[in-house]
Amino acid sequence: MGAAARRWLLIAIPYLWLLIFFLVPFFLVFKISFSQTNIAIPPYLPVFEWTDGFAVWMEKLRQLSLDNYLWLTEDPLYFNAYLSSLKIAFVSTALALAIGYPLAYGMARAPAHWRPLLVMLVILPFWTSFLIRVYAWIGILRREGLLNQFLQWLGVIDQPLTIINTDIAVYIGIVYSYLPFMVLPLYAALERMDESLIEAAQDLGCTRLAAFWKITFPLSLPGIVAGCMLVFIPAVGEFVIPDLLGGSDTLMIGRTLWVEFFSNRDWPVASAVATLLLLILVVPIVIFQYYQARTREAETR
């Protein structure tokens, strides 16, 4: 086997796998979002067959329509679900940044021999099941749960707070589950930073706060962008957290898609919901990719 053939084979194996199992499925989602619901297996029409021949295909192509998208615009439920997903993801990302930044900053300034252990402690919850970590909060946030017991024991509140089945519980769940994704890129950016820059700024008369805003913050910006994208993008489509911690009025698009698919068995509408969700996420995904590529270039150099 020649060098060129070997090279081709090396590229082809992972390339074809991702093409077939990652990219092609998106086109299927896109195609089925224009189909009609049908009570059959599979539950949509038309079904394209390889054996159909060109004329039948053209006929079937004509049956595709924008009905599902019109349906999404007519029922305010979907619009509200998209809006509320974006809002919940945005607020959670901001909260995760507010908690994650001081944590990452503290880790980066910790004594050098402690840092690997601290990084390990941030990664460890990420290895434990997502579902388990969300489940753990149910016992804490319930009306008769541990948080309410604790607050009543402290005497802070008389009546138990209703946190579970509200948006607040969803915020807590998302921040908790995605915090490691926020902390790790922030830590990587802050740890690399040259401390003497801050000292120089302070020598030149900056206060510590001014030095932070003028030097530390801009230098950690790539970490902030990466961390925020890693939290925001999956949070928009989150299903488990709003389903287990949120209330029946907590609208999130991932949950809407799940209900369309599993409860209503309306695959075409579920596909239309997924297509629109993907369109909304294209911009943040491209930003994320851009920063990933830039960091990679910096590493290779």
Place this chain on the structure above:
Amino acid sequence: MNRHWSGFNIVSVVVGFAFLYIPILLLIIYSFNESRLVTVWAGFSTRWYGEMLRNQALLDAAWVTLRVALVSATAATLLGTLAAVVLVRVTRFRGRLLFSGMVFAPLVMPEVITGLSLLLLFIAMNLDRTIFTVMLAHTTFSMCFVAVVVQSRLVTFDRSLEEAAQDLGCTPLKAFLTVTLPVIAPAVIAGWMLAFTLSLDDLVIASFTSGSGATTLPMRIYSQVRLGVTPEINAVCTVLIALVTTAVIIASVINKRSMVQRERAEQLARAG
């Protein structure tokens, strides 16, 4: 470097870690609760671990999950390592941008989209939904995580070592296997473990792609949680946490030891 670890830094680290760990600790503590009520402490007991072992549906689901995780993690490690080699070594080929996009996009893709799209693919391919389709689905999304982990190790690898082996008569494949692979092995192992735990954890993609008779453990836990919180689930979760934590600690010790050995070998080489 004169880094000053201020009181504010210490407090934010302590508060951050308390937030990360207290919920898990409470979950573990209450798995040993005698009472059926999860949040009322009624004395120490291992009774729920016994209940768990008598729950046949749960054990069946655990067995399905274990098989899926072993197969998909192994396949994902092979494919992901190949993808990492392509990303780092083959810097110029047509469609490279699309390729790196396909490697990095699944990392952030909402699971509901991945799950739905894979299901539609399996329907189009006339594949019955079984344990096999779950394995395919898990291989696909976890290979991208493996690729990222291996890639970050591969970029720091000194390529001249491999070229030297080839000058001495190794084929490129043999040079890769005998020179490069041992050096990047910790990253490959870490990638395998990551793929294994991702598969172990996944609820959403498995729900879309699995059929009857292939209920995974997260799917079983999810349906029980929806019915109500029971100490038995706390017990299952505690067992899973213990397994994963042990594996991660062993892996990081191995990783550290191999790093120490390498440093020592390098020092010896320099001295000699």
